[in-house]
Each structure stands twice: as C-alpha cells, then as structure tokens.
Amino acid sequence: MEIMEVSQRLGLALAIGMLVGIERGWQEREAAPGKRTAGIRTFGLSGFLGGLTGFLDLTLGPILPAAIFTMFGVAFIVFNRYEAEHEQDYSVTGVIAAFTVFILGVLATVSDMTVAGAGGVAVTALLAARQPLHRFLRNLSWLELRAALMLLVMTVVALPLLPNRTIDPWNSVNPFQLWLLTIMIAAISYVGYLAIRIAGPRHGIILGGAAGGFISSTAVTLSFARLSSGNTQTTHSLAAGASIAGALSIGRVLVISGILAPILVPQLAVAFIPVILVFLAAGFLMTRQVEGDGNTVDISQGNPFELLTVLRFGALLGAVTLVSKIMIDQIGVSAIFPVALFSGLADLDAITLSTTRMAGSILTTEVATTAILLAAAVNLVTKMVLAVLFGSRAYALAFSIATLVALAVGAATYFGFHGIA
Incomplete structure (x- = not known):
C-alpha cells in the first residue's frame, strides 16, 4: 500500500471520528470543559486509533489489534461509567457510538473507503435524529407498531418461502405474486393511514374519512351512515368524509393500475379523474355547510390493517384470479365482465x-379497462345503497347526489372522449 493511500485511509478514519464527535459534542455543548467523557477530539482519536489498528492487523496479524480494541473498550466503558454516576444518566449510546467509530476506522484502512465513509455519515445522522425519533416513538401506538412489524414479517419472512410459480391446473395462481400484490395493498393502506395520522393531532370526520379511503371506503361509508342516525348536527361532515373516502379509493385504483399496467392509465384516467374531482368538490362544499362550531366525532379507524383482513383479501384476490381465468378459458374474455360486476x-x-395482471396478454386493453370501470361503478352504487339503507335521510341524500353526479360526469x-376519438 503506497504512502498516499495510507494517508487517505487514515485521514478518512480520523474524519469519521471527528464527524461523529461533532454531533456528540454538540449534544453536550453546555457541559463544562473536562466534564464530558467524549467529544470531537475523543471520537476523532477513536477513529484514528481504529485506522492504525487496521494497519497493524494487515502487518502483524490479529492478536495485537484485538488487544488494543479490548483495552480501548474497557477504558471507554470505565470513564463513561464515572460520567453516568455523576450525571445520573445511564444511556449507553455514547459507548456504542465509540465502538462503532473504532470499527469504522478499521474498515477505512482494510476495506472499502466508500462503505466506511457512508457508515460514518449514517451513524452521525442516526445520532442527530435523537429527538425526532423519541418523539415518533412517543406518538406511535401499539396497533401501528404491530401493523408495521406484521408488514415486515409478510415481506421479509413469508414472501421468500412461497413458490414463484403457478400451482393450479389452470396456470393462474402464483403464490409468490399473489402474496406480493397483497403486501402492496397492505403497504399502500399503511402509508396512507400514516399520512393522515401525521396530518393533524386529532382525528375528525374529514381526516377519518380520508384515512378510511386508503383502507376501505365501503366500510367508511357504512360506518358514517350508522353514525349519521344519531348525530344530526354532523350529517354534512359525515357525508363529506364518505365522499373524500370515495375519491381516494378511486385514486388508489389509478395508482395500482399505474404500477402494474401503465397502459390502462390513460383510458381509466378519462373516467376516474372527473369522478375524483366531483367527490372532492362535494366534500369541500359539504364541509362549508357544517352547522355549529365545527362539531366533530371521534372516528377511530383502528389498525391500518389486520392480519385476518389481509388474509381474507389474499383469498379473495386468489379466488377472483382463479375464477376469472377459468371462466375466460371456458367462455371467453367476455366472462371477465360478470366477475368484475360481482367483485365490485x-x-x-x-x-x-387480477385484471391488470392479465391486461395486454389474456385481456386486451379495452376489455381490461371496461372490467375495472364496471367494478368501480358497481362499487359506487353499492356504497350509495348502504348510505340509503343505514344512514339518515340527509346523509343518504347528500352522499347519493355526490355519487350520482360523479357517475354521470x-x-x-x-363516452364523450371515445365518441370524439
């Protein structure tokens, strides 16, 4: 190794330590000189010592470097303990940071300099994010944490175990792809839930409807319909929330189609964008009619997604895929239409x-677009019927008008676009 490269690697090891030391020193900048176990100089020297230890390992073998690392660790822990007893602060972050800096210093001399430098920046960023991370944990509910862990298990543990091939005689159900699509829907629901969760400190009807649009707009419409019977002063707010949920559910269909079958988006957007705009406009107009001083109802959407709900959706998706393929094989591509009507x-x-996966291969673009539009129309009519059956007269009237106008527009x-074309 040439002297120039040696200087560069030792300089990187020193820079990594100083970068972390700047963050550590800034956190304890109010402490008097000599009252801190480690700051910019200590961490800088720790990184540099790690770099020297790496060179010793290359020239003398691992025994002396291991001894140096042990002595370094013992010394740092002892001095950190004295500081902890004096300050009554028993955080172990400083010790772990020092060990990490030492190891990154070693890495800078014996391995890839880019990896070592990136590691130093990542460690510093993580240490600097202490307050935002602690605030995030304080605001995180158990249900949200459990949902995130469940999503990770679904992705990291369960997905690799599934066979990436069709397992049925009709060559339609691929467990890996089926579960991957289920994960995608769960992830969209979770991200949407968190986005609305972060948007405001309290859950009102409008935010509750928006959050529900990412999870199940049908469930929101039914839930709000039942609430409207006993909350006459919030009828317009409830109808507005249901309208916003409907807009976001249609928008979600566009997003899914854009990811899996972008060729469908232009035709779907012609019909769906006006529907979304009408629902959003209706929601805005209805919020302006809210009586009183902005009464709200605490609408808890609960967990972003439950395991049983996810499993039921996966089963439904598999069933729709299987039935669609069988009917198309037996009857023809027109069989997708009754499946779409029933599923919607x-x-x-x-x-x-299911339809976007078959678009461009089994189904033509026109057939796939028509199937999705039919399902969306049936779904909107179904929600309108639920509003009429279970909601108050004012709620049903407001939501039905918004739905009928959206469908008509x-x-x-x-049809006007296709007539011109």
Whole structure:
C-alpha cells in the first residue's frame, strides 16, 4: 500500500471520528470543559486509533489489534461509567457510538473507503435524529407498531418461502405474486393511514374519512351512515368524509393500475379523474355547510390493517384470479365482465389487481379497462345503497347526489372522449 493511500485511509478514519464527535459534542455543548467523557477530539482519536489498528492487523496479524480494541473498550466503558454516576444518566449510546467509530476506522484502512465513509455519515445522522425519533416513538401506538412489524414479517419472512410459480391446473395462481400484490395493498393502506395520522393531532370526520379511503371506503361509508342516525348536527361532515373516502379509493385504483399496467392509465384516467374531482368538490362544499362550531366525532379507524383482513383479501384476490381465468378459458374474455360486476360489490382492489395482471396478454386493453370501470361503478352504487339503507335521510341524500353526479360526469367524459376519438 503506497504512502498516499495510507494517508487517505487514515485521514478518512480520523474524519469519521471527528464527524461523529461533532454531533456528540454538540449534544453536550453546555457541559463544562473536562466534564464530558467524549467529544470531537475523543471520537476523532477513536477513529484514528481504529485506522492504525487496521494497519497493524494487515502487518502483524490479529492478536495485537484485538488487544488494543479490548483495552480501548474497557477504558471507554470505565470513564463513561464515572460520567453516568455523576450525571445520573445511564444511556449507553455514547459507548456504542465509540465502538462503532473504532470499527469504522478499521474498515477505512482494510476495506472499502466508500462503505466506511457512508457508515460514518449514517451513524452521525442516526445520532442527530435523537429527538425526532423519541418523539415518533412517543406518538406511535401499539396497533401501528404491530401493523408495521406484521408488514415486515409478510415481506421479509413469508414472501421468500412461497413458490414463484403457478400451482393450479389452470396456470393462474402464483403464490409468490399473489402474496406480493397483497403486501402492496397492505403497504399502500399503511402509508396512507400514516399520512393522515401525521396530518393533524386529532382525528375528525374529514381526516377519518380520508384515512378510511386508503383502507376501505365501503366500510367508511357504512360506518358514517350508522353514525349519521344519531348525530344530526354532523350529517354534512359525515357525508363529506364518505365522499373524500370515495375519491381516494378511486385514486388508489389509478395508482395500482399505474404500477402494474401503465397502459390502462390513460383510458381509466378519462373516467376516474372527473369522478375524483366531483367527490372532492362535494366534500369541500359539504364541509362549508357544517352547522355549529365545527362539531366533530371521534372516528377511530383502528389498525391500518389486520392480519385476518389481509388474509381474507389474499383469498379473495386468489379466488377472483382463479375464477376469472377459468371462466375466460371456458367462455371467453367476455366472462371477465360478470366477475368484475360481482367483485365490485365488496371490493375494488381484488378485481383491479387480477385484471391488470392479465391486461395486454389474456385481456386486451379495452376489455381490461371496461372490467375495472364496471367494478368501480358497481362499487359506487353499492356504497350509495348502504348510505340509503343505514344512514339518515340527509346523509343518504347528500352522499347519493355526490355519487350520482360523479357517475354521470365520469360516464359522460369517458363516452364523450371515445365518441370524439
């Protein structure tokens, strides 16, 4: 190793230590000189010592470097303990940071300098994010944490175990792809839930409807319909929340289609964008009619997604995929339409995922687009029926008008565009 390279590597080891030391020193900048176990100089020297230890390992073998690291660790722990007893602060972060700096210093001399430098920046960023991370943990509920862990288990543990091939005689159900699509829907729901969760400190009807649009707009419409019977002063807010949920559910179909079958987006957007705009406009107009001083109802959407809900969705998606393929093989591509109509009664995601996977191969672009539009129309009508059956008269009237106008505008735009084309 040439002297220039040696200087560069030792300089990087020193720079890593000083970078972490700047953050550590800034955190304890109010302490008097000599009252801190480690600051910019100590961490800088720790990184440099790690770099020297790495060179010793290259020239003399591992025994002396191991002894140096042991002595360094013991000394740092002892001095940190004295400081902890004096300050009554028993955080072990400083010790772990010092060990990490030492190891990164070693890495800078014996391995890839880019990896060592990136590691130093990442460690410093993590240490500097102490307050935001602690605030995030304080605000994180157990249900949200459990949902995040469940999503990780679904992705990291369960997904690699599934076979990436079809397992049925009709060559339609691929467990790996099926579960991957299920994870995608769960992730979209979770991200949307968190986005609304962060948007405000309290859960009102409008935010509750928006959050529900990422999870299940049908469930939101039914829940708000039941609430409207006993909350006459919040009827317009409840109808506005249901309208916003409907807009976001249609928007979600566009996003899914854009990810899996971008070729469908131009035709779907012609019908769906007007529907989304009408629902958003209706929601805005209805919020302006809210009586009183902005009464709200605490609408808890609960967990972003439950395991049983995810499993049921996966089963529904598999069933729709299987039935669609069998009917198409037996009857022809027109069989996708009754499947779409039936599926749209309860859910839009399953038929959207199933159809987009077949678009361009089994199904033409026109057939796939029509199937998704039919499912969306049936789903909107279903939610309107739920509002009429279970909601107050004012809630049902407001939501039904918004839905009928959205359907009419979307249909007129779609057929008008195709008529011109």
